[in-house]
Amino acid sequence: MRRPDGKNLIKILLILAAMSSQLLATPKEKYSIESVKIEGNEVFSDERLRKTMVTKTSSFFKTRTFYMDVFQNDLENLQRFYRQMGFLDARIEEYTVRRDTTEKRVHITIQVFEGPRTYIEAITIFGNQFFSEKRLMEEFTLREEEPLLRSRIESTTNNLLTLYANNGFLDADISSDVTVKQQSQHAFVDFIITEGKRYRIGDIHISGLETTQPFVVKRELTFRKGEVVDYSKLLKSQRELYLTGLFQGVFISLESTDPEDSLRNVHIDIREAIPSQLNIAVGYGTVEKARIRTEVLTDNFRGTARKLSFAAKASFTYRGAEASFTEPWTLGTPFRTDFNLSAEYLEEPSYNLRSIGGRLTIGRKFLARSNTTITYRHENNRLSDIKIAEFQTQPPNNIRSLRLSFIYDTRNNIFNTANGFYGEFGNEVIGPFYRRKVDFMKGTAELKYFRPLTGSTIFATAFRFGWITAAGGLDKIPLNERFYAGGAGDLRAFEYRKAGPLDKNGLPVGGKIKLIWNLFEIRQRVYKMFGIALFGEIGNIYIEPSELTLRNLRQSLGAGIRFNSPVGLLRLDLGVNPDPRNNEDPTQIYFSVGHPF
Known part of the structure; x- marks a missing residue:
């Protein structure tokens, strides 16, 4: 047999390499x-x-x-x-x-x-000196005679470490040891604690400030020099500084010191946000048509965290301007004061309104999610071009009022909420109360709930109720202070403000009672920034409480398209009226910006 020469051998190797590469390139069958x-x-x-x-x-x-x-x-x-x-x-x-x-x-x-399940027979703690065993057991998520769950051992360890860190024991070490009796399938769980040294806060250093004055940062801190280090207070202070809106970044850390020293210095590294802005927005809505808004504002006037702004807005139905001032810490206390002056002209279906006035609001946050405010409203209003037959003329309605409100808010995002609850309750006394005279009282309640159903689907619902008490009846309540419904924000199957009582010409007259329930709105993201929504709503406006019956509840069903643009959420809704009355259109289309609630 003749041996292949060198050239033939190379050819054979190249052929084999080509065949092997083809085999490797052949994709595996997918099942x-x-x-x-x-x-x-x-x-x-x-x-x-x-x-x-x-x-x-x-x-x-x-x-x-x-x-x-x-x-x-x-x-x-x-x-x-x-x-x-x-x-x-x-x-x-x-x-x-x-x-x-x-x-x-x-x-x-x-x-x-599966085999038999192992249960905890005994739990023992070793090495604790500062905390009693009873206090430590309050942090345990596992109990004797319960199944041995590794996740609960880990969560208990984390809880104990957090407890020690919030009481100055920054170097505390906690380990666990599990011994199992194979015959009885019972476990003994031991926690071994090394407490270490207890630290206090030393000097507080702030870096990164260019515009903001140091006292603005210090007043938001929940810890002071000389206190025992509480890690939860460091995290809370960081959150409070973020919420001021003055900073793009806030980093609070403990600096290492001499190992023999029981003090830890705190370093706060700040990255400031741009303090002043010029905003110009152009938009379109079904009711207002084309609109433009211009605003000049500063969130950090002279580095004091005070806010100043001036805004002007114009559309086919509205022209107005507003100047506002905010003091986040009034007289050195955590009470926020907002003061604004405004002048506006508004065209409504039943009347036109000119208003000049202002508001003064003082409020304070309680706990993490709630706050209370009291507002004084001072307005001089003039109604013109009144189209309702029985109200061809109305005297000037100058508003002098006090409103007390309470808000509880757990929403994850106020503009594009995916999860959480919002509740607001308020009552307003309107009239020259300083003369012990009240024209009427106005109360409102609003509840919103949001819950994710899947990663791309959100369920939302909202309930709004309002009532006005006036000794002289509806005639004593100015047209611009009454309740109305219908439009892009509530009952979307009805024309703007025409879901309630109408006069003989089909114009809204408003009422003393408002009940709107957005039963459901299913918000589904379809592709990137695009989404759809399905909604169902009921409600109405009533003049007297006796009219509050199921028969008088109007219904609205529909669907919409959503586009989450860089300038905000754009939505197009089609509302369907399943029971049109008095020549009502069975459908309405609304284009607007932002969610309805």
Whole structure:
């Protein structure tokens, strides 16, 4: 047999290399996951166990491809899950992956062995000196005679470390040790604590300030020099500084000192935001048509955190200007004072309004999510071009009022809320009360709730109720102080302000009672900045309480398109009236900016 010469050998090697590269380049056949069956489980359901796995069954909308390495990780996760839940002997006894080569599908069966569950027989704490065992046990999330859960051991350790850190023990160390009796499946859990040194706050250093005066930062701090270090106060102070809106970045840290020293200096690193802005906005809405708004403001006047602004707005139905001033700390106390002056002209379906006046509001935040305010309103109003037959002329209605309100707000974002609750209750006394005379009283209540249903779906609902008490009846209440409904913000199946009482010419006259319930609004993100919404609403405006009946509730159903643009949320809503009356249009279309609530 003749041996290949050098040239032929090279040719053979090149051919083999080319064939192997073609084989490697050939993609593997992909199999979709048809079913995942789990057997042998009694304590946990199939659904609960599947949540620990990445390998999931394909659905009508999404095909899931089977990957063996991912599946192997899932088997390890299943076993790890069982052991974290106290089943220390749990294991995967066997599994089968049956491939359907014709349909390119796989059927998976997993056989688990749960074994007995381990329970805690005793918990012991060692090394504690500053805190009593009773106080430490208040931080425990695991209890004797309960299952041995690794997650609760970790959460208890974190709770204890937080407790010590909030009391100056910054170097505290906590470890846990678990001993299991195999015969009885009972566990003994020991926590070993090394408390270390207790620290106090030394000097407080602030860096990064260019415009803001140091006292503005210091008054927001919840800790002082010489106090025992409380880590929760450091975090709260950082949050309060962020909420002032003056800073782009706030970083509070403890500086290391001499190991023998029991003081820790605090360093606050600040990055200031731009203090002054010029904002110009142009928009369009179904009611106002084209509009423009210009605002000049400073959030940090002369570095004192005081706010000054001047704004002017014009549209086809509104022209106005407003100047405002805010003092976040009134006379050195955490009471906020807002003062504004305004002049405006407004065209409504039933009348035109000219108003000049101002408001003075003093409020204070209580706890983390609530605040109370009291507002004095001073306005000189003139109504003109009154189109309602029985109100062709109305005397000047000069408003002098006091309003007390309470707000509770847990929303994650006030402009584009995905989760949380908002509640506001207020009552306003209108009239020359300093002369012991009251023209009428006006109360309002507003509740909003938001909850994510999925990662891209949000459920929202809102309830609004208002009432006016006037000795002389509706005639004594100026047209501009009454309640109205209908439009882009509430009952979207009705024309603007025409969901309540109308005169003989079909113009809104307003009422003394307002009830609006946005039963649901399902907000669904579809693709990036685009979304859709479905909504249902009921409500009405009433002149007398006796009219508050189910029959008088008007309904509004509809859908809308959302575009979350860089300048704000744009929405287009179609509202459908299922029970049109008195020549009402069965549908309305509204284009506006921002969510309806």
